[in-house]
Amino acid sequence: MKTKLTDCLRPLLLGAVLLTGTAHAAVQPLDSVVAIVDNDVVMKSQLDSRVREVQQTIAKRGGSVPPAGVLDQQVLERLIVENLQLQIGDRSGIRITDEELNQAIGTIAQRNGMNLEQFRAALARDGLSYEDAREQVRREMIISRVRQRRVAERIQVSEQEVKNFLASEQGQMQLSEEWRLANILIPTPESANSAQIQAAAQKAGELYTRLKSGADFGQMAIANSASENALEGGEMGWRKAGQLPPDFAKLLSSLNVGDITQPLRIPTGFIIIKMQEKRGGGGATMRDEVHVRHILIKPSEIRSEAATQQLAEKLYERIKDGEDFAELAKSFSEDPGSALNGGDLNWIDPSALVPEFREVMASAPQGEVSKPFKTQYGWHVLEVLGRRATDSTEQAREQQAMNVLRNRKYDEELQTWLRQIRDEAYVEIKLPGADQAAQ
Template sequence: MKLLVVAIALSALITFQSVAQQVSLNKVAVIVDQGVILESEITALVDQVKRNAKANNQDLPSDRALRTQAIEKLVTDNLQTQMAQKMGIQISDPQLDQTIAGIAANNNIPIEQFRQVIANDGVPFEVYREDIRKELITQEVRRANVRRRVYITPQEIENLVKLIDEQGAEQAEYNLGHILIGFPPQPSDEDIEKAKSTADKVLELLNNGSDFTRIAIASSSGSKALEGGDLGWMNINSMPTLFAEAIQDKEKDALVGPIRSGAGFHILKVKDLRGIEVVKVEEVNARHILIKPSVILSEDKAKQKLEEFRKQIIAGEATFEELAKEHSADPGSAIKGGELGWNDPGIYVPAFKEALAQLETDEIGQPFRSSHGWHLVKMIGKRVDDATDKRKEDKAYQLIFNRKFAEETDAWLREMRDAAYIEVLDSPTDTVGS
């Protein structure tokens, strides 16, 4: 009987300690305007930082310092979550699933294996999933509030493009192949004409696919003939001016010449280059109809609507343009019959870009989901364009934007935090059962 009483008492003590621990973890640790941060959230974040540090063999400061840093991060996250609620920003389950599938794909891991990897790190997949949802919401809030604070002038872009060009000129290196069809030191007109004729024939052979190295070994009078005419990597400022002027703006595998000098006629091949960004991009022009799910229109209904549109277009009962004008939720393209214009596919969200890659000209794809909603797409056409100059401008714009966005984000977060009511409550030692 005595043993039974002891067992009951011990069981009660264990139960009380368990409840005390649960109360401790679930108590409110920080008040943030209209929201709160729980002790369990702080503990989970600190534990995550410790796991990451252990995996990377990193030293960490004291637990008190970690707790302070964790609270600061959770405060800013909480403020942004409250902002998202006021703005009505939400991330649907299909958007979330698509994002996580993209993360797994970028890591070349099947989604089921990816779930296991997350679990092996000690994080329940549902917890990870909701963390990604919060991160996506935070990104949307920042974009909406900070983007309008960033202003970039055309002059800023132009100045940076010039700087990139100057740096490129200094770094530009070419791997050149060289064939010299020589003539005597004091050539006659006949010597020059004969050499020119031979050089023209060599160039014709090369343009028809003959091997440069083989012809250089066989025909070149240059000092590197036995190496197949390979001059190696040369800075544009270290090569003969005659060569530098001839190969500027030339692309990989370009043949240049014949170029006359005092030694004869030169034929050059740009075997490779580095330090220069030469960009050829495939641009696409497509039409799309966007249907956004809502409280009234479910995900399935939105998809079914587009499937019906596709059947109508194929059957000749309606045109893509008519349906886009009447039904598309993308106002910018709807007024143009859904036409998006010629663009680099890279500007679109991953799901849209991937869908475009699967389509041939005039083909209408199956409805698919992106972060914007459900789409029906028709490929109008594809073309390859030299986008080097545009890419330089885009690169300059993006570099400036990233810098300014980061600066403005920091300023916006500071302003939001300074305007908020924040109260840190009792430390974790002042808990039930302590």
């Protein structure tokens, strides 16, 4: 069933803009206030528009629409909470620029496989104007930023929580890599003697040799495997690393896509496994690091830009003439984080550095001092002491665990915060037939 574009625009079910009167106001009912929300109001036109959209969504899904009075109150409560968040955004100075809004609209259109003109036409078919769509997206972006500021900042995840999650069965299962595997099983009898075991091992070895020589794995499985999936070419489907015995998981994690294992002894015989595909889990994450030291000279009220450059050039010449880099850094460098260590920044990820520093560092031969160069911090000379690639897989896993825990806490904290701002707000409901509430 085709998804309406209004659903794509409004994952938070943000409401349509206020519907104003027309030239036919004399024959149309006047708009009215249905709720006072702190310093703002919710209008009947907003409520009616949202109710219609919810009814259409429910009908499209084949559900039963609640009675009008019940639905009105549910939708009104949602509009009240959204209104409160928009007011917080306004007081916090959160603004969405036209450029940001245009970029967001363009992204939504692209996700739906359309250009902007096609997107406008599709909106019209769904009964929503382009201007209303922009307003909905703007409101959603404001609310998203409010939540990030007010909710995300309340979330703390400790190192111990991360360690506990990584050590837990749930954490290992959730973060483990997934593999699509195929297998060939050469069985042994339940109470096999040594001769039977040796015969099965020999056959498995012969199959392994043929597979390594280019034989088709699926055909070999169909012809030789005793596994229940033999007729499917040995296909085992997707398996998470955390679902497999540790010894198997360790072995398979070292395979590349297309690789096969040597015959492995298992209780029911010998098995050969092929790595068909991999996904998730992060895999090995390599990061380039550079060991570098530098001297920083900053311009000041008593030292001009030209004088700063001149001093950096003099220090460069002194180092080239044989003076000790570290001693000069201790005496002259104005980088408080490294000066006392002879300018040593230790091993550092280049992405953490400003572009000018990173570019000079990348082109500098190891063991040679760079000519003076300028960044936003002042004038530098640097020396690259070493380069290496480090395995940051464990760091990546810790970051994944951190993200999982933060998202979990965010969902819980969001509901708490929404209830809190609703309870603390002044809300007077004026919807006919609804209970009056004032705080």
